[in-house]
Amino acid sequence: MSDPLTDAEDDAATPLAPEERHDLIPSYITDRDQLNEVEQLGIAEADRWAFSRKRDVLDEGFLLQLHRRMFQDVWKWAGTFRTTERNIGVEAYRIGVDLRQLLDDVRYWIEHDTYPPDEIALRFHARLTWIHPFPNGNGRHARLAADLLIVALGGDRFSWGGGGLIAADELRRRYIAGVRAADNHDLAPLLEFARS
Template sequence: MTDLFQEPDDATPLDPSERDDLKQSWITHRRDLNEAEQENIVKGAAWARRSRGTNPADILSEDFAKTLHRRMFGDVWKWAGTYRRTERNIGIEAYRIPAEVPAMFDDIRYWVEHKTFPPDEIAVRLHHRLVAIHPFPNGNGRHARLMADLLIERLGGQPFSWGGGSLADIGTLRRGYVTALQAADSHDIRALLAFARS
């Protein structure tokens, strides 16, 4: 069980109390956890695509974001769909999350309504803002990518490819993703836009 909670250096480590919230006792290795989470994510994505309309506003809310996270990770983690209460190596202070997430969705709805940016850029900026806030104990990148895919679909575009591989594995693809996120942190969204469509 030693490798169960091993994370890449650039990933968000779980707090020991959050590790205790693993629901499935059969999960004893990292590969088991990855498999269980991926199966749950597929179910969450299917729910999101069949249960919501085509209006972007249908998904641009705190309630939807929390429900989607719960649908993506709720078979695996008790804390799924709830905001983190502990500090991380990334993201804002935990106490700011309940105010920042609704403010972010206000911005995104404004951008959609007023066509402030092209559709791809709006969706990628949503992704970046969610990752920067890092509202949940874990799964933030996967949740943010699905939120961006759902938004671009509602804006008439195709889902993003996000490099066309698994970002869970340490390697060139993940390093490219993290580098693009870091550039966006410095207000240069171009690399993240290119990565999303690569």
Template sequence: MSDPLFGADDEANTPLEAEERHALIPTYIALRRELNEAEQVNIAGALRWLSSRRREVLDERFLRTLHKQMFGQVWHWAGTYRQTARNIGVDAWRIPMDVAGAIDDARYWVEHQTYPPDEIALRFSHKLVAIHPFPNGNGRFSRLVGDLLAEQLGQTRFTWGSVNLVDPNETRRSYVQALRAADSHDFAELIAFARS
């Protein structure tokens, strides 16, 4: 019988190590639905926090603080880079330098207008999710970072496929498929998905 809280219910979820699972803060949580709800409440609080802050998205300290704001009421490790291996992402020891490299790349793209603003924001978001710097929440974190960078570049936030509210599983599959295309340096599908 699978764990009702931490069972891998789909291939896109990042499994947590035992010590990471024990870092859950709310003691009432027993089901995945309850965990998802607690994380959503925490993320809503992070959005309120963001509304009253100056944001320098291309700053490593801001990124860690943002993750902590998004998940810090649910997980003790929020805002701290993972120390364990994952089924996706870079080796844990590479995270600090890869995040720094992603920030440097994005700063260069912005300064030299290498790509249109949407593409810059999505390339940066994609790099972060590919690195997978935190134990969990990387997809939601990287999408919010993409939104914030798009806004910083004078664009509106992305819709991230929200036009397909009928089937959230199909939306998730489309997102994962677009990320896989971006892994092969084809960003057209991710750009189209993010604005759909």
């Protein structure tokens, strides 16, 4: 049976497991539009909080706290690693190890000027999205984390296509295409999209 709240509109959206769906906090939400709206309020607040002072985005505890701040008023599991398997991302038991490896890699790239700052931030975004640490909200979390990293590296926030990715189908398609290309070791489409 179809669930208007959790059914994915495209194959890139992460479907929720039934037990995760039951962890929805606002009881009045009945469809994806309402869910997107209330999630966006939390994301906007988390954005203000995250940029209010210097943060160490390459800290696992901070990344968990960032996700919690983004979704704490919507999902009971906000800020906790997923425990269920997905059609995308690493196996749930590998999340912590793969995330620590990513954070170490990014620190190395920064310390050794391995890549230009935009590329470091977008490689971070792509790998964080690939790991897919949370039940949902991974792309939005990874974009905010990449924005925090590029600012910490002295750059400007990314434009991410210049519009809202939830409502704009064409922007979302371009973003997903860029992420998928990055998964296949071609960062150019994501670099282009992030600064368009």
